[in-house]
Amino acid sequence: MSSAEAAIAETEAPPVETAIDLKAEYESSGVREVLEELDRDLIGLAPVKKRIRETAALLLVDRARKRLGLAQQTPTLHMSFTGNPGTGKTTVALKMAELLHRLGYIRKGHLVSVTRDDLVGQYIGHTAPKTKEILKKAMGGVLFIDEAYYLYRPENERDYGQEAIEILLQVMENQRDDLVVILAGYGDRMERFFESNPGFRSRIAHHIDFPDYSDDELFHIADHMLEEQNYSLTPAARAALKDYIHARRGQPHFANARSIRNALDRARLRQANRLFEQAEGPLDAAALSAIDAEDIRASRVFTGGLKSERKATP
Amino acid sequence: MRVTQGAFSFLPDLTDEQITRQVQYCLDNGWAVNLEFTDDPHPRNTYWDMWGHPMFDVADAAAVLYELNECRKVYGDNHYIRLSAFDSTHGWESVKLSFIVNRPKAEEAGFWLQRSETAGRVIRYTTHPYATRKPEGERYT
Numbered sequence: 001m002s003s004a005e006a007a008i009a010e011t012e013a014p015p016v017e018t019a020i021d022l023k024a025e026y027e028s029s030g031v032r033e034v035l036e037e038l039d040r041d042l043i044g045l046a047p048v049k050k051r052i053r054e055t056a057a058l059l060l061v062d063r064a065r066k067r068l069g070l071a072q073q074t075p076t077l078h079m080s081f082t083g084n085p086g087t088g089k090t091t092v093a094l095k096m097a098e099l100l101h102r103l104g105y106i107r108k109g110h111l112v113s114v115t116r117d118d119l120v121g122q123y124i125g126h127t128a129p130k131t132k133e134i135l136k137k138a139m140g141g142v143l144f145i146d147e148a149y150y151l152y153r154p155e156n157e158r159d160y161g162q163e164a165i166e167i168l169l170q171v172m173e174n175q176r177d178d179l180v181v182i183l184a185g186y187g188d189r190m191e192r193f194f195e196s197n198p199g200f201r202s203r204i205a206h207h208i209d210f211p212d213y214s215d216d217e218l219f220h221i222a223d224h225m226l227e228e229q230n231y232s233l234t235p236a237a238r239a240a241l242k243d244y245i246h247a248r249r250g251q252p253h254f255a256n257a258r259s260i261r262n263a264l265d266r267a268r269l270r271q272a273n274r275l276f277e278q279a280e281g282p283l284d285a286a287a288l289s290a291i292d293a294e295d296i297r298a299s300r301v302f303t304g305g306l307k308s309e310r311k312a313t314p
Numbered sequence: 315m316r317v318t319q320g321a322f323s324f325l326p327d328l329t330d331e332q333i334t335r336q337v338q339y340c341l342d343n344g345w346a347v348n349l350e351f352t353d354d355p356h357p358r359n360t361y362w363d364m365w366g367h368p369m370f371d372v373a374d375a376a377a378v379l380y381e382l383n384e385c386r387k388v389y390g391d392n393h394y395i396r397l398s399a400f401d402s403t404h405g406w407e408s409v410k411l412s413f414i415v416n417r418p419k420a421e422e423a424g425f426w427l428q429r430s431e432t433a434g435r436v437i438r439y440t441t442h443p444y445a446t447r448k449p450e451g452e453r454y455t
Contacts, residue, residue, distance in 0.1 A: 108373045136381070140374025178376040 020064040029063070031056050034102050041095070043224065044217040047208055048092055052099060059103050074177045076205040077105060080148075080194075082187040083210025086256035089184040090146065092210075096182060097142040106180055108140035116150040119164040127160040131167045139178045148183040149193035165197060172203045213256050218245050222260050226291070231268065236293035244296055251305040263299065270295040315424045317355045320396055321413040330379065333397070333415055337375040340399035345410055346370045347378050348400060349385055351393045353453045355422060355443050365389075368400060382415060392418045392454035418454035 026032055035056060038049060055077075062072050077100065081089040094111055101109025114134055121127035135143070145151075153159040172181050183190070183200075187209065194201040213221065219242060226233065233241060248259060271291050275283060300306060318324055328336070340347055347369050350362035365385045369378060378397075385395055395416035398409045423444035430438050445453040 110373055136369070136372050136377035139372070139377040139380075175376065175380075178374065 018068070020067055022060055022064060025060050025064060029060065030102065031060060034099055038095070038099070042088070042092065043220050044213050045088060045092065045210065048210065051206055051208055052096075055100075055105075056103055059105065074105070076176055076203070077180045078172055078176075078204045079180075079182045079206040079208060080190065080204045081182065081184040081208055081210060082190045084186070084212055084256060086258035087210035087212060088257060089210055090144075093142070093144045093182045093184060097144075097180075100142065100180060106141055107178075110138075110141040111144055112138040112141060113144045113146065115146050116161065119145075119151065119168075120159075120161050124160070127163040128167060131164045135167070135171050135179065139175070142180045142182060144182045144184065147185050149185050149189040152193055152196055154196065165200070169197075169199045169203060215242070215245050215249070218257070218260050221257050222264060225261060225264055229268075231264075231289045231291055232286075234290055234292050237291050237296055240293040240296040244299060244301055248301050251301065263296075263301075266299065267291050267295045270298055315422050316417070317394070317414070317422055319355075319357060319414060321411055323414055327417070328413070328415065333382070334375045334379055336411070336413070337378045337397065340411060341373060341375060341378075343399075343401070343410075345399035345401045347372070348398050349378075349381060349395060350398065351385060351389045351395045351416075353393045353418070353450060354446055355394060356425075356441070356446070362394075362396065365395075386416055390416050392420065392451075394418065420454040422454075 035053060038052060042049065055075075058075060065072050079096070081093065083089055090113075093113075097106070097109055097111035100106045112134065118134055119127070119131045121130050151161040151165055153161055168181065171179060181204075183204070185193070222241060222245075223233075244263060245260070248254060248263065268291065274292075274295065275288065279287075316323070322328060337347055348367075349365040351365060352359060352362035366381060369381070372378060382395070382397070389395060393416070394414055396412055396414045398412035401408070401410040425441045425443050428440045428442055430440070432438050
C-alpha cells in the first residue's frame, strides 16, 4: 500500500460495536481474579461477598454500555458496615479499597482510616480545616470512618462533631466520583446515629450487615490463622478446639474472630510453657509448631468461664 | 497584554481538565503541589503569597482542584494564581514545574519603561508594572 492509501485507511472510523459478550469481558478485565481472591481470603460473610459480586457485575455492564455509546453515571458507592465485634468490618474495609481500585471505580485505591479525633477539632474553627485536610488526603481513594457514631454527641453542646458531619455530607454528595466513604460500627448505635442524621442514611447506598460467624466458619478462621503463623493442630487438638468454640460462644463478651485469635494466643502460650517445662532433648520444627489438646483444654472456658463472669450470670 | 510567566503561558488559558491532568502528572512523580497568588505582575516578583500549605500528602488531583476553587472564590477576580510543583529529590530540591492557572478579570495594562540618566550620561532602564501604581488589593478591580 502506498503511504497515501495507508493514511486514508487509518482515518476511516473503526466499526461500531452492536453487541458485547459479557463472559469475554469477565475473563479479560481481571474481574475474575478479584472475585476469586475474595472467596479465598474472606471466610463466611455471605452478604458482603454478594454485594461485591453485584458491584463487579455492574462494572462489567457499565463498561459494555460505554463501548456501545450509552450514557452512564458513576454509581454511589458509600457504604455502612454494621455488626457485632470481631466480625471483620475493619478487615473488609481495608480490602474494599483495593477491590474497588482493581474494579476501576476509584482512581488511586489508597485507604485513609480515621476515627472521630481525626475529624473533630478542639476549639471553634479547628474542625473545618482538620476535616478538609483528611478529605483531601483521601480523594481518589477510600475514607474509612471507624465508630462513626461518636461524631455526633447530642448531650454536649460544646461538641463540634456536627460541623464535621456537615462537611462530610457535602463532600459525599458533590464529589461522589472522587471519594468513597465507608462507615463502620456496632448495629444499634449506628441505627441511632442514622436516625439523628437522616442526611447520612440517604447518602449511603450500601448498608451491609455483618452476621456472626458460625462454629464451622470460626474453626476455619482458626485454621487459617494458625497456618499463617506456621502452627499445626494435632487431631486431638482439633476436636478440643471445636468444643472450645462451642463452649465460648455461650459465655459473655463473645467477640467472634477476635475471641478466637485471643484463644489461639493463649494456647500458644500454654504450648510454649509445656515445651519449656517438659521437653527432654532438642526439639525439631514440627514439635515446636504442634499445639496439643491439653493446651486448649486447660482453658477456663471449659470450666464455665471467668469467675467474675460466672457470678454475674445466674 | 498577557503576562507570560511560567510554563504554558503562551497558550490559551488551561481548562480545569487540563489543569487536573498536569497536577496528576506532578503528584504521580511525587512532587509537592503548591498554590500561590499575587497582584504584582512584575517578572522579578518571585515570592508570591502562599494559599495554605504545600500539599505534600495528597494523592489525587481532585484535592488540589478543590483548593484551587477555594482560592479562586477569594482571589480569583483580581489576582494571578499559579500552581507550582516542588521536587525534593537529592540534587534538585527546587520547583520543577510552575504555571499560571488564573488571571485577573480586568485587562493587564502592562509595563512602562523608566529611563534614568546616571553619571556620565549613562542611561539605566527599569520596568514598572502599570498595576502597581494602585495599592495592593485595589489593582485589577
